[in-house]
Amino acid sequence: MQKIGIVSEDAMDIPQDLVKKYQIAVAPVKFTWPEIENLPGENTFQKMRELEKQGIASFGKTSQPSVKDFLDKFQEQFLKFENVICVTLTSKLSGTYNSAVQAKNYLKQEDQQRLFVVDSLNVSGGEALVIFKAIDLINEGKEAKEVANILQDFVSQVHFSVIVEDIKWLEKAGRLSHFAATIINGLAKAGIRPVLSMKNGVLSPTGLKSDAKDVPTAIFRQFENDIKDLIKNGKKIRMIVTHGDDLAGAQRVKDMAEKLSPDIEVLFMNIINNVVGVVAGPNAITLAWCEG
Numbered sequence: 001m002q003k004i005g006i007v008s009e010d011a012m013d014i015p016q017d018l019v020k021k022y023q024i025a026v027a028p029v030k031f032t033w034p035e036i037e038n039l040p041g042e043n044t045f046q047k048m049r050e051l052e053k054q055g056i057a058s059f060g061k062t063s064q065p066s067v068k069d070f071l072d073k074f075q076e077q078f079l080k081f082e083n084v085i086c087v088t089l090t091s092k093l094s095g096t097y098n099s100a101v102q103a104k105n106y107l108k109q110e111d112q113q114r115l116f117v118v119d120s121l122n123v124s125g126g127e128a129l130v131i132f133k134a135i136d137l138i139n140e141g142k143e144a145k146e147v148a149n150i151l152q153d154f155v156s157q158v159h160f161s162v163i164v165e166d167i168k169w170l171e172k173a174g175r176l177s178h179f180a181a182t183i184i185n186g187l188a189k190a191g192i193r194p195v196l197s198m199k200n201g202v203l204s205p206t207g208l209k210s211d212a213k214d215v216p217t218a219i220f221r222q223f224e225n226d227i228k229d230l231i232k233n234g235k236k237i238r239m240i241v242t243h244g245d246d247l248a249g250a251q252r253v254k255d256m257a258e259k260l261s262p263d264i265e266v267l268f269m270n271i272i273n274n275v276v277g278v279v280a281g282p283n284a285i286t287l288a289w290c291e292g
Contacts, residue, residue: 005081033060045245083144092201125240125288126160169281
């Protein structure tokens with residue numbers, strides 16, 4: 001039996017080949033949007049574009065994995081691992097962490113002692129960076145409790161930002177007033193884009209990027225500004241890029257980052273999950289990074 005296994009959920013955005021490689025058990029995030037089910041498209045973002053073309057006014061809904069979903073994944077991992085680390089998306093935006101904690105309480109007492117639930121206070125690539133930190137610590141031979149304690153401190157060191165192409169999806173989700181959306185769209189046409197970043201587990205506006213008429217350029221410039229002092233001091237940076245069905249845009253961000261410094265490692269690119277995607281919309285790009 002192996003020493004430590006990992007459980008998470010769909011919002012982490014880790015590609016399936018890496019999920020399989022690291023034997024991560026994934027609890028499903030529920031996604032409901034009947035109006036797009038029969039629309040053409042290979043993913044949610046393509047269907048969202050089609051929804052707009054047809055002028056259909058609706059919005060998708062997501063809900064956290066159930067207690068049973070997590071319980072099943074915990075029990076599945078305990079068949080292969082002595083201990084389990086569960087990393088969830090931020091508790092400030094979802095009940096996922098609470099579902100995992102409740103599921104833990106249904107385990108036998110001895111199994112509860114072998115399970116550690118960590119709130120990533122993040123989502124998408126930010127949550128994935130916490131999981132990769134856990135993988136590093138496991139490979140270093142750390143004990144499960146020590147891994148969990150280190151992760152609790154590490155979550156505050158993960159940086160996550162997203163820039164959207166069209167603010168209307170945030171407006172439709174009720175996260176932004178129509179007045180504010182109108183102003184922001186006007187700024188975008190002038191090459192000024194708002195940056196949303198994760199702060200203490202909550203996604204909030206943190207600034208504006210000027211002279212950036214497209215999303216990839218805007219988010220890269222934000223990243224470049226954030227890490228400039230670290231790069232000067234020879235620090236290594238890990239980053240992850242996710243996108244709203246804009247692989248070419250994500251690739252541009254990756255290429256610019258790798259050109260900026262050989263000390264930047266891009267772990268992967270992937271499409272954004274539905275939890276963030278229904279709010280961010282097509283062509284949004286997220287960038288998560290940390291030292292290491």
